[in-house]
Amino acid sequence: MLNARIKLRHLMAFLEVAKRRSFARAAEALAITQPGISKAIRELEEILQTPLFERTSQGVSLTQAGLTLLRHAGPAMRALDEGVSAIGDAHHGGRWLRIGALSTVESRLLPVAIQRWHSASAAGQHDTSVSVVTGASAYLLSRLRLGELDMVVGRMTEAREIGDLYFEHLYYEPLVIVARSGHPLAQVTPVAASQLIAYPWAVPPPQTTLRQQVDSFCVRHAITLPPLLLETLSLPVSYRYTLESDALWIAPREAVIEELERGLLKELALPFEAQGGSVGICTNVSMTKSLTRDAFCETLRQVAAERIIPRS
Incomplete structure (x- = not known):
């Protein structure tokens, strides 16, 4: 049975801090003061008799107890929200x-x-x-x-x-290296990895799983990233940038398969991954x-x- 001392405001504060990894940003999102949200978290920790967050150089992170609470509190609050929404939406389904x-x-x-x-x-x-x-x-x-x-x-x-x-x-979906059909490397077979760094790259941003694969590719081929990069997860931005320049785009095959079939883009003759992710x-x-x-x-x-x- 839920501890009667735990209030909805405690759980809302906890979930917002867990999502935003910051007391200040959580307070702003909930439109309350930072001391107010700190007080709510402190009360919840006292009720549970365990710390839920620890401070880091990037903000705050969840403790093991915090992760356990998050695993259950998040879906529970979502279920409550769905119940309230269902009442409001009942007249039109x-x-x-x-x-x-x-x-x-x-x-x-x-x-x-x-x-x-x-x-x-x-x-x-x-x-x-x-x-x-x-x-x-x-x-x-x-x-x-x-x-x-x-x-x-x-x-x-x-x-x-x-x-x-x-x-x-x-x-499984592999990443591929593509360029516009008239790119200087489009007809080169095979392409050496060292040739790639003469051109700008369109790549996923740091701290993404796809960027990890880009970094691994560079390590395997003993090259470094070129000095000019476009870092984005936007497919339209990457596509137009690649189509209208000499940039190389490291992209999921699914994202470029139609352009490859239409001849607008060309996959370079250098496999990026054997199987893909x-x-x-x-x-x-x-x-x-x-x-x-x-x-x-x-x-x-x-x-x-x-x-x-x-x-x-």
Whole structure:
């Protein structure tokens, strides 16, 4: 039974600090003073008789006790929020499926799955809309752990943040090095790694799982990153930058397959990865079981089997 001394304001303060890793930013998000949020956390720690946060050079981080509370409090607050929303939406049946999407699935897997999902809705099989949030794996997985997302889809097996979340593999997706079709290296076979650093690169930002693979590639080939970089997870920005310059783009194959087939981009004759990373679905097993979430996961499995795997 929940300790009667624990109030909703304690849990809201805890979850906001856990998400933002900062008392100041959490206080701003909740529109209360920083002493007020500090007091709420201190009271909660006194009730639980254990520290929930520890200070670091980057802000605050969760203790083991804090991680345990987060694993349960996040989904519980999400369930409460859904209950309140369900009452407000009962007159028109409005429901939402919240999905975190990594760049590896933005171009093909997820759009096709959502189109199929909406077709099923039009046929009267469900009445659930879809909300998609994009970003780095660490950000999306933290929101999943808080219960703010129903699932995260993409390549993330290398992500340290998965922890006690559940990951289901769908298929392997490699990173490739591409350039515009008229690029000086487009017709060179084979391409030496040392030739790449003469050109700007479009790469994922630091602290992402895809950037870890870029760094590993440089180490394997004894090269350093070129002096000019575009760091972004935006596929449109990377595409236009690559198409209109001599930049090289290290991208998920799924993100550029159509441009490669149309001849707008060219994959360089230098393999970036032998097999690629595991793309799949990450869910929070501590969240209440959802038939809607399970149904969309099955849609993702079908699309992965029918459209992605044959092309890889």
